[in-house]
Amino acid sequence: MIEARGLSKRFQDKKRGEIHAVENVSFTCQPGKIYGLLGANGAGKTTTLRMLATILEPTDGTAIVSGYDVVEQPEKVRANVGFLSTATALYPRLTAQEMVEYFGRLNGLDEATLKKRVDDIFARLDMNSFRERRCDKLSTGMKQKTSIARTLVHDPPVMIFDEPTTGLDVMTARTIIGFIADCRGLGKTVIFSTHIMSEVERLCDHIGIIHGGKLLEEGTLSELRAKHNEHNLEEIIVKVVGPLLANAEA
């Protein structure tokens, strides 16, 4: 389970001064559900997810991830989280197997458990044909599978995906989408940021619309449709964000 409690993040920028990347964001993601965080580029999605994964520390507020506080117990949070984004690359000079094993060891798995876990994952994701191949020699699809295996090796109860399909071809994106759906099936808590509406409609149980660092709207897809009297999700986002954009331009 993820419970964000007034998460805020401010950065100092030499030219622009203090930037409020995320302001007082609170929401809850339940196990076995997929929470979709929607927003334009720069809306605060990545910063929010990085705070949940403890890669960034909140300026204010906190979040409880799988029972651990992101501010007080960041290492325990990370041990319970699988984090995947297009920015999480692989080590080019390690083989696919070494890459996954490295993260298994960092997660404290003993060698026997690690071997079993790696064998299971490689078989499940059909990765045995390239397990000994170096990551810099893998195709994009193989790399994504290796990244997935890397996030799964310690069997985390929480999965965080930050725009995981951005820049990927259709087939590779399908692999990722299928994997996210599988995570829900396994009872994991999943939070997922994207600006691809079809993915949201297909996957998400709960949706949060974020803009300017603030969570503007939250609910299930049907609740949002009913509230805004609009079927198309893109139109719903325009209705939610549009007035703010107009004010900002004015």
Place this chain on the structure above:
Amino acid sequence: MNLHAIGVVYRKELTEWLRDRRTLISTVLVPLLAFPILISGMISLSTVLIGSAKKEVPKIMILHGEDSPAVVAALSANKDLQVVPYAGNWKDQISDKQIRAAVDIPDGFQASLDKGAPETIQIDYYEGEIKSEFGAEHVEKSLKAYRDDLVKKRLEAKNLPDSLIAPFDIKQQNVAPPEKVGGASIGSMIGYMVIILSMTGAIYPAIDLTAGEKERGTMETILSSPVSRLDLVLGKFLLVFSASLTTAILSVTSMGLSFAYMGHALSSSADTSGAGIHMNLGLTSVVAVFLMALPLSVLFSAVLMTVALFAKTYKEAQSYLTPMTFIVVIPAVASILPGVELTPKLALIPILNTSLVCKEIITGTYHWNSIAVIFASTCVYAAAAIFIAVKTFQRESVLFRS
């Protein structure tokens, strides 16, 4: 601190490091091959040049001397010289390397000798041209032999002993122990090389493990793992430190073997006067130098990592670290300048102090107070550098600089 996690990070970094061709070239191949190639190249070249210069019977020209047949005959009789007929363009012939030297015998030389009046014979040659210098040397030797013979005959004519002209001999004898002789000639250089190379060996991995990781997009991946930033930076630091030591050890070993080979090659040749290199360095001294350089290597590794971490790309990190090379080179060079000696104040200046104490250690001088102060102060600097590296690794503004 989790030693297991540090070990896991270190092993992974080591695996990647050993698989990087650039690493093998810069850390292993270059230090191993640079000195042997340089030294053997120098030896081969000098052997060929000197050998061919020595083998040659130099062509010389005698200017004037028509009224001094005895000295002309002495020069002509020397088998190591080939006297060619006089030509007006003798200066051009020397410059064009057609002849090696010219002997200018003043008019009335023989007559002056007979009267006992002083005279000067001038040897004209091409300075910096090895064959011309050898030619001039041969001429001078031949003239000296003629002069000595003349003196001897004059002494005999007056029934005076040879010792009249040389009442005593002068001989130089070295009394310093062999390791000090070696240290004086090359000792300061060993310390300097260990210091410079332990830094250059750390540069590439320091960049690769920080800015390189950011550039490749793996920084966010590793930061999402449960390893603490402290363990992560220590694991990385250990690898940079290992690389630094490896380069220094390989370079000094290679340099030592090359100099030993050069010393052997030069001493086995007929003329060793120009060698000037002694390799009587004790293993204990070299090991002591490495021990003194250890905290400095820690300091370099931590500082280089910290600076490189600020960069977003490999190239940016290189532009930051290149000026740092000068910061290290200047005190290291200062220490090998003649007259720069270890003082209590200098003992607190990092790099310079280690370089100076290494110079002393190599000559077999162990000032334990200075050694303790230098080792301790460098350890403090190194610990501070590691602390700063760890703190920098915890700064989001550095890790996610955009």
